[in-house]
Structures are given as structure tokens and as C-alpha cells.
Amino acid sequence: MKTLKSNKMKTIKLLAVLFISTLIFTSCEDDRNDDDGEDEEELITTVNYRLTNGNDVVTLTFQDLDGEGGAEGTYTVSGTLAPNTSYTGEIELLNETESPAEDITEEIEEEDDEHEFFYTTSAPGIEITKTDMDGDGNPIGLKTSLVTGPSGSGTLTIVLKHEPTKPNNGTSADAGGSTDVEVTFDIQVQ
DSSP states (O other): OHHHHHHHHHHHHHHHHHHHHHHHHHHHHHHHHHHSOTTOOOOOOEEEEEEEETTEEEEEEEEOTTOTTSSOOEEEEOSOBOTTOEEEEEEEEEETTSSSOEEHHHHHHHTGGGEEEEEEEOSTTOEEEEOOBOTTSOBOOSEEEEEOOSSEEEEEEEEEEESOOSSOOSSHHHHOSEEEEEEEEEEEEO
8 A cells, every 4th residue: 555655656746747847848948939039020111122224223212210000101213214124123121220220131031932022013014023033943022124115104012921822923912921011102104
């Protein structure tokens, strides 16, 4: 009888130690996930899309320094696009609430398999092609080629998706994932 009681006490002690160990392990694991910052969403306050053809540079800029929920962001376009012309495009994302401004573009480059830009336009004859690829050969969209058509006006929308389905059919709707940023500019070709 004494042996049975002794074994029962040893079993209870062992279960208690295992239970406490599990709690400590789970707690430590949760702390690591909270501290690594990998899943933390970056604040994007500024989007610059530069279109260059020789000395002709047109920059589309969105800026919202107080983030979502505050004052409305501002949209500026530095000029008009020339008709029937090819431009090299490059996008830059910044967090200007920090000093110096944090370059979010670098994070997109490092995590290129988890991001993709999508460009749509209502301006007649404009074609935009993504010219950079991630390690698996899927488009990213940090660099583009933009070719204008005849004179006209319309909008140009830029969407950055986080964890999109790759490959996809080239539309943000097909890509899924979550939207990190979406901006729409009024543009003119003349």
C-alpha cells in the first residue's frame, strides 16, 4: 500500500513539473514572436513613383504624414506625360514619421516573394509592365516600363499587396493577400 501511494505521489509531481514546463515554454515562445517584429506592419506615409525618359522626369507623390484616420493625404503629379513615349518607372515607399525617413522600399526588396505591386490606369493607350522579378521569377513591380498612347487623361492606381498568390493573372483581385497601400493619381498625356 505504501508503494502504491509513493508511486501515485511521484506521478502527480511529474505531471505538475511537465505542466509547469509546458506553460513556461509556451510563454517564452509567445514572447519571441512578439519581439521579432517580422509580422509587424510597416507605416507607409509616402509613395513616390518616378517616371523617367531622358531628362523628362514626372513624379507622382502621395503623402499622408499622420497615417490613416487623420487628415487626408495629398496627391501631387509634377507634370504631364508625353504622348507615344516610353518611361522607366521606379517606386519608392517611405515612413516619414521617423527621422531620418525609413525606406520601406528596402524591406520590399528583401521580402520580394511576399510583395507585389499592381498598376491599373483609365488613361487611353497607357501600358505598364513590371520589369523586376523575385527569386522565383514572379513580377514585383518596384521597377516598371510605362508606355503612353495618344493625348488624353485618366487615373493611375498603384496597389501594393502583402503575401499575394504568386503567380497570379496580373490583377490585385486575383492575387489575394492584404493591401499595404493603394493610391490613385490623376494623370495627363499631352
